[in-house]
Amino acid sequence: MPDSQTKYPTILASLAGGGVEWNLSAGQGALTDSDNVYASVLLNPYDGDANSSQMLLATGYGFTIPAGKVINGIAAGIERHDEQTIGNTSEPHVESIVVVLYLAGVPIDGGENKALIGANWPSSDVVATYGDAADKWNVVPTITQLNSSTFGLGLQVHADLVGVDEGDTVSGLVDQIPITIYYSDPGDTTTPGRLCRTRRGLRGHRYIR
Ligand SMILES: [Ca+2]
Ligand SMILES: [Ca+2]
Numbered sequence: 001m002p003d004s005q006t007k008y009p010t011i012l013a014s015l016a017g018g019g020v021e022w023n024l025s026a027g028q029g030a031l032t033d034s035d036n037v038y039a040s041v042l043l044n045p046y047d048g049d050a051n052s053s054q055m056l057l058a059t060g061y062g063f064t065i066p067a068g069k070v071i072n073g074i075a076a077g078i079e080r081h082d083e084q085t086i087g088n089t090s091e092p093h094v095e096s097i098v099v100v101l102y103l104a105g106v107p108i109d110g111g112e113n114k115a116l117i118g119a120n121w122p123s124s125d126v127v128a129t130y131g132d133a134a135d136k137w138n139v140v141p142t143i144t145q146l147n148s149s150t151f152g153l154g155l156q157v158h159a160d161l162v163g164v165d166e167g168d169t170v171s172g173l174v175d176q177i178p179i180t181i182y183y184s185d186p187g188d189t190t191t192p193g194r195l196c197r198t199r200r201g202l203r204g205h206r207y208i209r
Contacts, residue, residue, distance in 0.1 A: 002072070002188065004133070006180040008032040009152055011060030012039060019052040019156065031058055031177045034079055036125070038173040042085060043094065043159035046166045052158045057102055058177045059152030065143045069183040073133040074101065076114075076153050079175040080128065082121040087168025094121045094172040098156035099130050101137055103145055107154060112138040121157075125175055133182040146181055153177055 009031050014022035023040045024030065030039045044050040065071070082094035096115040100107045114130035114137065131137055145151055157172045164170075 002133075002182065002184040003069075004180050004182045005063055005065065006178050007061040007063055008176065008178050009058035009060055010062065011058070011149065011152075013057045013059075014053075015055040015057055015154075017054065019054040020050050021054050022056045031174060034125070034176045036175060038175055040171050040173045041157060042169055042171050043157070044169050045093065045159040045161050045164045046168075051160075052097065053156055053172065055098065056155045056174065057105075057152060058155070059102065060149050061152055061179055062149065063147045063151070063181055065146055065181060065183055067143055068186065069143060070186050070188070071136065071141070071143070071146065071181065071183050073131060073135045073182040074137055075129055075131040075133065075135070075180045075182070077127045077129050077176070077178045077180075078155065079125050079177075080121050081123055081125050081173055083123070083171045083173065085169040085171050088165045091123065091163065092121075092170035093160045093162050093164065094157050094170055095119055095160065096121075096128075096155060097158045098154060100154050101139060101141075102150070102152050102154045103141060103148065104150045108137075108139045108141060110138055115156075121172060127176075153179060
């Protein structure tokens with residue numbers, strides 16, 4: 001039977017290597033609930049060293065996918081908004097530029113970047129969902145890897161210059177990042193692809209008769 005697990009990150013980190021460090025002073029549990037307790041980052045669109053964030057790494061999900069299951073899809077929800085911090089911006093302009101799956105401290109090799117670059121964050125909390133029940137982000141992690149505390153999501157954001165005066169600053173705020181993993185038993189016949197093959201098989205059988 002198809003099944004799924006939804007879990008929340010219990011380990012947060014801002015990965016050094018360029019960009020502005022995320023403010024994680026709300027604690028390691030900041031993204032485990034939609035409670036308006038945030039991880040945030042303060043960006044200066046005019047400063048090339050400060051207009052992008054470091055990678056926010058959310059791990060420690062604690063999945064318990066049973067051995068032997070087939071992974072069908074992965075979905076991540078990012079509840080987030082942006083705020084004008086200082087200045088004359090008519091509206092803040094913070095966008096996600098990297099949304100990737102991580103394992104053991106690095107992006108999973110070959111994984112898809114799901115960020116919708118150019119789509120500004122809303123001014124109040126909205127959940128953006130990346131992936132779905134049949135989308136594996138172009139990766140094939142093992143169940144052991146998905147259950148690892150090092151499996152999770154990396155998020156990097158950027159502030160653009162549209163409508164922004166020099167000296168303006170904006171913040172990106174993230175409330176929660178649930179990840180849902182969809183799985184089923186090997187040989188499960190409920191997936192659309194298998195139904196199509198079954199129909200073709202029945203037609204062929206009829207023609208032979
Ligand atoms: Ca919220
Ligand atoms: Ca929160």
